[in-house]
Amino acid sequence: QTVVTQEPSFSVSPGGTVTFTCGLSSGSVSTTSYPSWYQQTPGQAPRTLIYNTNKRSSGVPDRFSGSILGNKAALTITGAQADDESHYYCLLFVGSAIWVFGGGTKLTVL
Amino acid sequence: EVQLVESGGGLVQPGGSLRLSCAASGFTFSNYWMTWVRQAPGKGLEWVANINQDGSRKQYVDSMKGRFTISRDNAKSSLYLQMNSLRAEDTAEYYCATSEEYAFSYWGQGILVTVSS
Numbered sequence: 001q002t003v004v005t006q007e008p009s010f011s012v013s014p015g016g017t018v019t020f021t022c023g024l025s026s027g028s029v030s031t032t033s034y035p036s037w038y039q040q041t042p043g044q045a046p047r048t049l050i051y052n053t054n055k056r057s058s059g060v061p062d063r064f065s066g067s068i069l070g071n072k073a074a075l076t077i078t079g080a081q082a083d084d085e086s087h088y089y090c091l092l093f094v095g096s097a098i099w100v101f102g103g104g105t106k107l108t109v110l
Numbered sequence: 111e112v113q114l115v116e117s118g119g120g121l122v123q124p125g126g127s128l129r130l131s132c133a134a135s136g137f138t139f140s141n142y143w144m145t146w147v148r149q150a151p152g153k154g155l156e157w158v159a160n161i162n163q164d165g166s167r168k169q170y171v172d173s174m175k176g177r178f179t180i181s182r183d184n185a186k187s188s189l190y191l192q193m194n195s196l197r198a199e200d201t202a203e204y205y206c207a208t209s210e211e212y213a214f215s216y217w218g219q220g221i222l223v224t225v226s227s
Contacts, residue, residue, distance in 0.1 A: 001172070034212030038155070045205060045220055046147075046155065051213035089155050093212045097160060097169040099145075104154040 006102035021072040022090030028071035034093040035073030112136040114218035132189040132206030139187035143209035148202040
């Protein structure tokens with residue numbers, strides 16, 4: 001069974017930069033995993049931030065960026081703001097029209 | 111404006127069945143893969159199932175194969191999830207979403223399913 005790993009939590013100061021990662025329990029994440037990233041605040045539906053590794057969804061500020069770092073996907077927030085405090089989930093395509101979410105990272109901005 | 115509106119949730123007893131619906135508008139529904147994602151209370155997101163544009167291809171997470179069935183009616187711009195043999199661990203918010211470029215782009219607001227006696 002494929003397990004997608006994410007850091008459970010992160011904290012960042014306002015204006016700071018933070019990078020979350022998204023890995024596979026066995027194997028490497030690459031562009032063919034088509035990593036995407038979602039932001040979710042409590043009580044709300046997820047919001048799509050990044051798709052296909054590094055493409056920003058419509059309306060997403062350019063302080064959010066996606067990349068591959070080593071054998072993992074990464075989401076970087078540059079110049080964090082208070083309303084970035086949310087849960088962030090990555091999603092990987094693992095083949096045969098099967099997708100797996102990571103467990104999510106809770107970001108605190110303080 | 112793209113809109114996805116889920117309905118059909120509620121309280122059901124263990125072993126019971128429920129059919130969720132997702133009404134789509136604001137885009138050409140028949141052009142898109144569609145997906146269901148769920149989130150148990152206080153937990154993370156879990157991909158459930160998806161279906162291709164004409165309904166000929168369906169995929170499920172292993173734990174739901176045989177119990178859940180995804181379907182669609184393009185004439186009605188609607189997506190469905192038939193859930194049978196429900197268990198307490200199926201209690202969750204269920205979201206429908208469009209699927210394109212290997213990601214889930216537009217999301218509904220979700221519908222709560224509670225499995226309890």
